Amino acid sequence: MAQDPVKKAADLLRQGATMLGDACPQCGSPLFKLKSGEVVCPEHGRVLVVKSEREELKVKEEVIFSQVEDKLIQGLSKVSSKLEESPEDPEMLTQIIRYLEAIERLKRNR
């Protein structure tokens, strides 16, 4: 006979597992993440959390967006230090405005 899931869940927590917001697709019990990174259901054991392609894409998009944002901010900071050297250069302002626009658009897309 299977172990009482409530007792099993308590055991998992004692072992340092954390309770996830996701539920087991088979029984609906809350899922736990072990220290090893494995996701388990107290009743069914190891569960593979299958994410939809769309969700996966969303995660990738988020990663790319934040990389682009980092680069834009780096670029903006380079241009702004150049602006100190040549504050009269209209080209500098144009570049800054372009960076700011790009950052804003990126934020609007998230």
Ligand SMILES: [Zn+2]
């Ligand atoms: Zn389950």
